[in-house]
Amino acid sequence: MGQNNPLFEPIHGISLYDYSAANAKIANGVAVDIICSALGVEVPVWEDASQGWVQRMQEDADFIVISEMGTLFGQADQHPKLGHLQPEAGAGNEQNLQRLAGDRYFYEELNGARTAAYEAGLDGARWIQDNYGISLGDFQQVAMQWMEQQKFESSEETTEYVNYMDGKRQEYAKRFADENGGNIADDVEF
Amino acid sequence: MGLFNWGQSQEDKQQLATFKSELDALENRLDTFLAKLDERVDVLLSGFIEEAPSVMAEDDRFGQAYYRFSSAMNGQAGNMREKLREVLEKQIEPVYYRYSDTFSVESEAYSILREWRHRCARKADEWEEQLRHRVDEATEQVERKDYEPVFEQMMNTYWQQCQSVNCRQCGANLNIKQVYYYSAYVTCAYCQTQNIFEPGAMGRDIEHTARKLAEQRSKHFMDAHLERKNEERSLYEQMHELQLTLSTQEFMTKSGPVYEQIRLLESKRIQAENEAPELLDKYYRNIFDELTKLLPDLEEHHEKFFKSLQANYQRYESKRSTNL
Numbered sequence: 001m002g003q004n005n006p007l008f009e010p011i012h013g014i015s016l017y018d019y020s021a022a023n024a025k026i027a028n029g030v031a032v033d034i035i036c037s038a039l040g041v042e043v044p045v046w047e048d049a050s051q052g053w054v055q056r057m058q059e060d061a062d063f064i065v066i067s068e069m070g071t072l073f074g075q076a077d078q079h080p081k082l083g084h085l086q087p088e089a090g091a092g093n094e095q096n097l098q099r100l101a102g103d104r105y106f107y108e109e110l111n112g113a114r115t116a117a118y119e120a121g122l123d124g125a126r127w128i129q130d131n132y133g134i135s136l137g138d139f140q141q142v143a144m145q146w147m148e149q150q151k152f153e154s155s156e157e158t159t160e161y162v163n164y165m166d167g168k169r170q171e172y173a174k175r176f177a178d179e180n181g182g183n184i185a186d187d188v189e190f
Numbered sequence: 191m192g193l194f195n196w197g198q199s200q201e202d203k204q205q206l207a208t209f210k211s212e213l214d215a216l217e218n219r220l221d222t223f224l225a226k227l228d229e230r231v232d233v234l235l236s237g238f239i240e241e242a243p244s245v246m247a248e249d250d251r252f253g254q255a256y257y258r259f260s261s262a263m264n265g266q267a268g269n270m271r272e273k274l275r276e277v278l279e280k281q282i283e284p285v286y287y288r289y290s291d292t293f294s295v296e297s298e299a300y301s302i303l304r305e306w307r308h309r310c311a312r313k314a315d316e317w318e319e320q321l322r323h324r325v326d327e328a329t330e331q332v333e334r335k336d337y338e339p340v341f342e343q344m345m346n347t348y349w350q351q352c353q354s355v356n357c358r359q360c361g362a363n364l365n366i367k368q369v370y371y372y373s374a375y376v377t378c379a380y381c382q383t384q385n386i387f388e389p390g391a392m393g394r395d396i397e398h399t400a401r402k403l404a405e406q407r408s409k410h411f412m413d414a415h416l417e418r419k420n421e422e423r424s425l426y427e428q429m430h431e432l433q434l435t436l437s438t439q440e441f442m443t444k445s446g447p448v449y450e451q452i453r454l455l456e457s458k459r460i461q462a463e464n465e466a467p468e469l470l471d472k473y474y475r476n477i478f479d480e481l482t483k484l485l486p487d488l489e490e491h492h493e494k495f496f497k498s499l500q501a502n503y504q505r506y507e508s509k510r511s512t513n514l
Binding site for chain 1: 219220223226227230233234254258259261262264265266268269270272273277281371372373374375386491494495497498499501502
């Protein structure tokens with residue numbers, strides 16, 4: 001991170017790492033007041049800082065802030081003040097989460113399933129939560145880790161994963177369609 | 191089969207006729223298939239247009255139900271698109287490859303085959319383009335909303351709500367004169383107590399609604415920009431068609447009536463190509479000017495945001511090289 005870049009200056013003492021990790025936790029269901037208390041600020045300070053970080057990202061033509069935020073979002077669990085926070089409902093399915101972070105094909109499968117679910121009119125994020133116990137926030141955190149790794153992949157590897165994901169998307173699309181009574185043009189034959 | 195000299199004998203003529211009839215039959219089936227898909231698109235989009243208002247009426251402030259509803263409509267459109275691609279891949283292309291390996295590229299049969307394949311692909315492309323256009327139109331129709339009264343109502347409610355906010359310590363009116371988009375500290379003018387003012391969900395939507403309204407007020411620039419872009423592409427395609435008709439002599443000497451016609455089209459094309467990015471710039475400039483009129487306290491941010499956006503869309507601007 002460019003330490004001398006004014007775009008990375010903390011806002012009201014809230015650094016980009018605080019902001020990114022907090023958002024990962026909020027997406028996971030941790031309440032804003034718990035985040036604020038862990039950071040040692042009141043809600044108006046957090047909200048003003050949040051707004052400030054959004055504005056920084058909008059004003060940054062080179063996308064360096066948003067790119068760094070993506071990296072830090074994936075490191076939320078290592079954040080010294082926020083890393084340990086869990087939603088009241090407790091942690092999700094730890095086994096599936098670990099598999100998501102370690103098995104690229106599993107990650108791509110759930111990506112494909114999520115897209116297929118949305119295309120079938122379902123809430124894709126909710127579908128993953130219900131079927132695998134992985135929250136949206138956890139999923140996005142792992143997604144950021146894979147995106148980091150993707151920077152070092154060959155184009156053949158990337159194509160392999162994209163094709164795998166699309167294959168799974170089609171598989172799940174068929175499954176969801178069957179569950180919903182089929183697609184509108186299933187009986188149209190050539 | 192006399193593949194290299196069809197048309198020379200009665201038997202060859204018969205084979206050519208059989209071959210043509212096979213292609214015609216497949217093309218007819220493709221036409222019928224596309225017509226049947228069109229009927230399903232009618233059903234899909236009319237249902238979407240009919241049901242969307244009630245989905246929107248009962249939705250939350252983030253529009254999640256409508257998002258799922260429109261995703262499902264897009265998913266069905268995508269499914270039909272995939273179905274068509276599968277037909278091309280499994281019914282049209284194998285026939286092309288089965289024959290193309292056996293024909294001489296100079297033969298009449300090969301020319302018929304190539305044109306048939308090209309026609310089928312074009313029909314599929316045009317159908318997909320039409321589908322995309324219809325889906326966009328239906329979505330626009332459903333999502334169309336006049337943000338003028340919405341924003342006005344929102345601001346009236348906000349100011350009304352502010353009138354009744356009192357100090358938690360002394361009870362004096364906090365006399366809020368500024369738009370707060372999220373919770374903020376407001377100091378009481380009488381006892382100096384720091385209060386936390388929470389503008390609620392509506393206050394949090396003010397900036398987003400202002401943006402929608404600013405976009406609405408600037409839409410004519412975007413329409414003109416897209417019109418110029420389409421015009422440029424259409425002129426380029428016309429030029430390309432004409433270029434294919436040029437004789438070698440005209441092509442080499444860059445002269446003749448057709449060449450003059452191409453030059454005329456090129457000058458119009460360049461004009462459209464130059465005007466399109468200017469109109470895009472006007473569109474974004476106007477959005478941020480309107481935003482500043484609506485939310486003057488954010489002027490400094492609007493300027494920085496505009497410059498950032500401008501740097502990005504200008505980065506991807508490119509011009510064709512027609513090499514006339």
